[in-house]
Amino acid sequence: MKNKEILLVPGPTPVVDEIYEALASETRGHTDPRFVAIYKRAIENTKKLFNTDGEVFVVAGSGTLAMEMAIVNTVAEGERLLVISHGYFGDRFISLSKAFGIEVDILQAEWGKRVDVAFVKEKLSTGAYKAVTITHADTSTGVSSDLEALIPIIKEAGALAIVDGVVATAALQEDMSKAYGGNEDYKIDIVLTGSQKAIGIPPGLAIIAFSQQAIAAREALGTVRAYYADIENWRPVMDNPASYFATPPVNLIYAYDKALDIVLTEGMERREQRHISYGRAVRTALRTYGLMPLADEMAAAPTLSCILYPEGVDDTKFRSSLAARGVIVAGSLAHLAGKAFRIGHMGNTKEEQLAEAITAIGEVLGEQGIKVDIQEAVKIFNNTIARESKAAL
Numbered sequence: 001m002k003n004k005e006i007l008l009v010p011g012p013t014p015v016v017d018e019i020y021e022a023l024a025s026e027t028r029g030h031t032d033p034r035f036v037a038i039y040k041r042a043i044e045n046t047k048k049l050f051n052t053d054g055e056v057f058v059v060a061g062s063g064t065l066a067m068e069m070a071i072v073n074t075v076a077e078g079e080r081l082l083v084i085s086h087g088y089f090g091d092r093f094i095s096l097s098k099a100f101g102i103e104v105d106i107l108q109a110e111w112g113k114r115v116d117v118a119f120v121k122e123k124l125s126t127g128a129y130k131a132v133t134i135t136h137a138d139t140s141t142g143v144s145s146d147l148e149a150l151i152p153i154i155k156e157a158g159a160l161a162i163v164d165g166v167v168a169t170a171a172l173q174e175d176m177s178k179a180y181g182g183n184e185d186y187k188i189d190i191v192l193t194g195s196q197k198a199i200g201i202p203p204g205l206a207i208i209a210f211s212q213q214a215i216a217a218r219e220a221l222g223t224v225r226a227y228y229a230d231i232e233n234w235r236p237v238m239d240n241p242a243s244y245f246a247t248p249p250v251n252l253i254y255a256y257d258k259a260l261d262i263v264l265t266e267g268m269e270r271r272e273q274r275h276i277s278y279g280r281a282v283r284t285a286l287r288t289y290g291l292m293p294l295a296d297e298m299a300a301a302p303t304l305s306c307i308l309y310p311e312g313v314d315d316t317k318f319r320s321s322l323a324a325r326g327v328i329v330a331g332s333l334a335h336l337a338g339k340a341f342r343i344g345h346m347g348n349t350k351e352e353q354l355a356e357a358i359t360a361i362g363e364v365l366g367e368q369g370i371k372v373d374i375q376e377a378v379k380i381f382n383n384t385i386a387r388e389s390k391a392a393l
């Protein structure tokens, strides 16, 4: 199956042929040894992806289920959670936690900016938080979080560090064995993600990794207010994928196994570098059209950008004209709806696809009366990537 359109919404992302082929493999029973071997390998490779000696869970669901699994397995009713939010998806932890009777506090940045680390430190000093959530990259604003600064202060405060990697995992490094600030006690406790963003397979998998400390936190809770989302029901399956709790999405697991092979073959260091350079190149090229990213460049996510429209550009017309050219981008959320669009540059998206998108965006802006130099923009796009990849050598 060939992709007919360039899907640059911030998830789902373009699915490459090898993954479609894996997806179309014959569906087998979930206890068939041939499937079990693939599931087992996917689970082992998920541990490699996060470099964890903890436990991972790969189940049918979406990123939101993984968010729920993170919270419900670590924080009990009445306990306190701190949410560091850089937009819509950070905020999602608030309503999620309230649904479980958790006492939630929030530090919200102005859209496009990062929460000041000093505020986080101050907030953590005011009370015993069981856990803190960080959205590694927020899909509404294109703002990424500074894990280097945040993980040490969260761990120093004795809280669990929960990282929402839904638009970061498999693009940005999330190394759960890394000792942040050089301290062996300062490590990420949970990373959660979904299948359809930088991993590059269709929607439908919730993926989450727990450190030993996070597993201990689950055990200390005794019972939790969940059934499908209770990791205790899944631990035996992840340990022995021939056992049953609820039917795994067999074909998606084939696809995920293939995707992990692609990711681990490229290597996370190179993959992160590639994403950083794609992000810079897209934003630099778009600036030549007068399109400004919402996020400060220092805080800009390598995986997607939220781009403000210049005066006079109509959102609906812009996106439908682009779609007519086979390039699909997303609108914006909340108060930015109609004022900005979002473009993904992650996963297995190719440089040529992004260059095509830069061209198409230039054409559509031209139609709306904006003066653009498409050749120049594409040249800047290509040069930025060339310079970045040379710098990475």
Ligand SMILES: *Cc1c(COP(=O)(O)O)cnc(C)c1O
Binding pocket: 011, 062, 063, 064, 065, 089, 135, 137, 138, 139, 164, 165, 166, 167, 194
């Ligand atoms: C997409 C996204 C989610 C939600 O994932 P779903 O698969 O839509 O449930 C959560 N967090 C972030 C950062 C996301 O980008």
